[in-house]
Amino acid sequence: MTFPKLAPLAVIAAMAATSAMAEITVTDAYAFETAPTAMAGGGFLTITNTGDSDDVLTAVQADFPSVQLHTTEFDGDIARMMHLEAIPVAAGETVTLAPGGMHVMFMGLQGNPLTAGDEISATLVFEQAGEMPVTFDVVARDTADSHGEDRGHNHDQNSHDHGNSHDH
Ligand SMILES: [Cu+2]
Numbered sequence: 001m002t003f004p005k006l007a008p009l010a011v012i013a014a015m016a017a018t019s020a021m022a023e024i025t026v027t028d029a030y031a032f033e034t035a036p037t038a039m040a041g042g043g044f045l046t047i048t049n050t051g052d053s054d055d056v057l058t059a060v061q062a063d064f065p066s067v068q069l070h071t072t073e074f075d076g077d078i079a080r081m082m083h084l085e086a087i088p089v090a091a092g093e094t095v096t097l098a099p100g101g102m103h104v105m106f107m108g109l110q111g112n113p114l115t116a117g118d119e120i121s122a123t124l125v126f127e128q129a130g131e132m133p134v135t136f137d138v139v140a141r142d143t144a145d146s147h148g149e150d151r152g153h154n155h156d157q158n159s160h161d162h163g164n165s166h167d168h
Contacts, residue, residue: 023051024129033116034109041114043104043136048094054130057087062122065108072101092155116140
């Protein structure tokens with residue numbers, strides 16, 4: 001009578017295997033083109049966790065001197081970008097990084113602006129799902145779905161300098 005004992009074990013093993021997997025889907029990854037003098041550019045994307053365990057985006061890797069996770073906080077018309085250590089993506093949740101909110105910050109662009117039509121190859125690092133490749137399409141600002149909510153949060157201007165001082 002070994003079979004009745006094996007069957008439950010097999011079920012438990014299968015459940016353990018799936019519960020360790022966060023099912024992450026990444027869509028709509030894009031970045032805005034930047035001015036030639038820009039120090040940094042913002043990347044945006046939508047992350048959906050279709051799995052049954054919470055996950056956390058802990059880092060983005062790309063070929064820039066620095067890549068950070070940022071969020072934006074408004075003090076009236078003044079936007080300040082804050083460094084985030086991680087972005088949680090709970091089971092069943094969709095998290096959108098969009099202009100005026102959370103974003104990926106490609107930093108240290110000096111002399112190498114993001115140009116519409118370019119693609120940025122990057123790797124998202126999740127606690128559970130591990131590394132996921134993603135391609136950000138660089139788009140022109142006037143064709144992007146931005147509706148001007150980026151007001152006061154212009155990555156292209158020297159008044160918003162990521163290169164030297166940074167608010168943590
Ligand atoms: Cu930023």
